[in-house]
Amino acid sequence: MKKIPGILAALGLATCSAYVLAEVDGDAERGAAAAGVCAACHQADGSGKNVPGGESWPRLAGLDAAYIAKQLHDYQSGERSNASMMPFANMLNEQQIADVAAYYASLAATQGSGGEGADETTLKRGKQLAERGDWSSYVVSCKSCHGPGNQGAGEVFPGIAGQHAGYIETQLQAWKAGARENDTQDLMGSIARRMSDDDIHAVSVWLARQNSAAN
Amino acid sequence: MIRKLTYAALSGTLLFSANALAEDEITQQYIDTLAELGYPEPKESELVHIPPTMEDLEDASLHPELKRVIRRGYDLFTNTQQLRGENVFNNMNCSSCHLGEGRMPFSAPIWPAAVTLPNFRGKNAHVNNLEERIAGCFTYSMNGKPPEYGSDNMVALSAYHQWLATDVPMYPQQPIYGRGFPAPERPEELSYARGEAAFQEKCSACHGNNGEGLRVDDQTVFPATWGDMSNNWGAGIVRVFTAAGFIKNNMPLGQPNSLDDQEAWDIAYYMSNQERPQDPRYTGDIKETLEQTREPFHKHSMYGQARETDGHVLGDHSNLGEKSFLKPDTVRPRTFE
Numbered sequence: 001m002k003k004i005p006g007i008l009a010a011l012g013l014a015t016c017s018a019y020v021l022a023e024v025d026g027d028a029e030r031g032a033a034a035a036g037v038c039a040a041c042h043q044a045d046g047s048g049k050n051v052p053g054g055e056s057w058p059r060l061a062g063l064d065a066a067y068i069a070k071q072l073h074d075y076q077s078g079e080r081s082n083a084s085m086m087p088f089a090n091m092l093n094e095q096q097i098a099d100v101a102a103y104y105a106s107l108a109a110t111q112g113s114g115g116e117g118a119d120e121t122t123l124k125r126g127k128q129l130a131e132r133g134d135w136s137s138y139v140v141s142c143k144s145c146h147g148p149g150n151q152g153a154g155e156v157f158p159g160i161a162g163q164h165a166g167y168i169e170t171q172l173q174a175w176k177a178g179a180r181e182n183d184t185q186d187l188m189g190s191i192a193r194r195m196s197d198d199d200i201h202a203v204s205v206w207l208a209r210q211n212s213a214a215n
Numbered sequence: 216m217i218r219k220l221t222y223a224a225l226s227g228t229l230l231f232s233a234n235a236l237a238e239d240e241i242t243q244q245y246i247d248t249l250a251e252l253g254y255p256e257p258k259e260s261e262l263v264h265i266p267p268t269m270e271d272l273e274d275a276s277l278h279p280e281l282k283r284v285i286r287r288g289y290d291l292f293t294n295t296q297q298l299r300g301e302n303v304f305n306n307m308n309c310s311s312c313h314l315g316e317g318r319m320p321f322s323a324p325i326w327p328a329a330v331t332l333p334n335f336r337g338k339n340a341h342v343n344n345l346e347e348r349i350a351g352c353f354t355y356s357m358n359g360k361p362p363e364y365g366s367d368n369m370v371a372l373s374a375y376h377q378w379l380a381t382d383v384p385m386y387p388q389q390p391i392y393g394r395g396f397p398a399p400e401r402p403e404e405l406s407y408a409r410g411e412a413a414f415q416e417k418c419s420a421c422h423g424n425n426g427e428g429l430r431v432d433d434q435t436v437f438p439a440t441w442g443d444m445s446n447n448w449g450a451g452i453v454r455v456f457t458a459a460g461f462i463k464n465n466m467p468l469g470q471p472n473s474l475d476d477q478e479a480w481d482i483a484y485y486m487s488n489q490e491r492p493q494d495p496r497y498t499g500d501i502k503e504t505l506e507q508t509r510e511p512f513h514k515h516s517m518y519g520q521a522r523e524t525d526g527h528v529l530g531d532h533s534n535l536g537e538k539s540f541l542k543p544d545t546v547r548p549r550t551f552e
Contacts, residue, residue: 137248138252140469148431148432149432154436156421185470190469191469
């Protein structure tokens with residue numbers, strides 16, 4: 001993340017513009033301390049947890065810092081809503097958001113779960129959707145935005161390979177239902193709304209089984 | 216229904232069997248899906264073809280060796296970057312412009328080339344076959360050097376094109392539904408400033424503030440819309456109407472037909488006013504090059520014109536991008552004498 005432009009800080013503008021807020025420099029070491037409250041769900045190693053039949057907690061380890069910071073800002077502003085997450089997001093100030101984001105981004109990406117026991121047909125369909133899409137219903141592949149191996153592309157498109165199946169499925173369903181709308185220009189929402197429940201499930205379990213980081 | 220029947224009659228397979236009726240239904244469903252996405256329905260006279268998918272290939276009764284070559288063609292088409300430094304000298308894949316693996320109507324589907332060529336092309340003023348047409352994309356859109364005619368890679372790419380055209384008659388008499396990038400009607404005025412604002416608002420999240428696109432791990436996620444890593448000045452999409460047609464029908468990704476006509480044209484105009492590598496037909500002099508290429512091509516682009524914002528003459532440079540040569544030797548006249 002970039003530093004606050006010195007001239008803006010000097011002019012006292014650093015705290016009154018969303019643009020500048022996003023530019024607060026995060027410190028992973030400070031973030032480790034501030035992340036204490038996150039560990040109850042997201043775990044000490046940032047691996048989160050797949051909770052079958054309940055609310056799954058996403059893996060944060062290795063995600064892009066700017067992406068994490070944006071989500072935290074969106075929880076604070078109400079752009080993204082989640083009852084479990086909101087009170088914790090609201091506890092963080094700007095600096096802490098940047099620090100926590102830097103901290104989780106610095107952790108080694110962990111592997112997802114929730115894809116165990118999926119049948120071959122489901123996995124084949126999930127792989128097709130993730131890597132090639134299904135243009136007959138204008139569902140573009142996950143990879144076309146989430147990047148090679150679906151391991152994330154830039155600040156906007158998070159890594160989804162190795163994310164927990166329960167989390168991916170819940171989020172796609174939320175986009176489909178209009179309950180989550182904080183994506184850039186409805187890029188995810190417009191795709192999710194064209195996906196059947198079976199396809200959402202298939203792509204979620206397939207992605208959960210993939211490698212979360214290139215190595 | 217009528218559309219499909221017209222097509223069936225022409226291909227000599229007009230059979231009132233359960234099979235034909237099932238096919239009609241599939242065609243209707245295909246058209247309905249496209250209509251929901253905002254595309255026009257086909258006119259009664261138009262040929263509607265649903266190209267086979269890679270799943271269909273597995274089930275097809277073709278020689279296993281042919282299937283393998285078609286798969287290679289598909290792989291080259293969707294990951295053309297594997298030819299980087301050999302045939303491709305920018306960040307493009309074939310599928311960067313031809314969305315949906317070259318199968319999508321209104322995204323310059325590639326199968327029509329297999330059934331309408333050889334034919335005369337105004338761009339180079341001679342009869343071109345499929346391989347030469349594909350070579351054109353490598354020369355201009357990939358700012359590169361085409362695979363040799365008849366080489367493994369060229370045969371594989373051709374095979375993929377031809378297989379997508381399965382069951383379409385050669386030289387069809389009907390116009391083809393969804394061919395090319397049909398441009399919306401040109402608005403009275405195009406605005407650089409509006410185009411720039413719209414690009415920053417609606418395109419830059421993926422293509423970057425400076426049109427640089429995005430690469431991750433040496434792979435293209437979002438192609439560069441101008442600059443050294445984009446197509447050169449000879450690519451079809453430098454024509455403003457072609458860019459407008461591409462944008463309107465395909466962008467933002469997943470949201471075809473979401474921009475209004477004015478926005479699509481303004482963005483195309485803004486893009487067309489940015490620099491990119493030299494046209495391989497460059498003679499060393501912009502005015503002379505423009506004279507030679509204006510009528511069949513550059514009258515639709517901004518090449519050789521002064522940009523309204525700063526007076527910069529577009530294309531007046533000798534920048535070749537990443538490659539070290541101007542013109543691959545496939546760019547040559549043919550006389551058939």
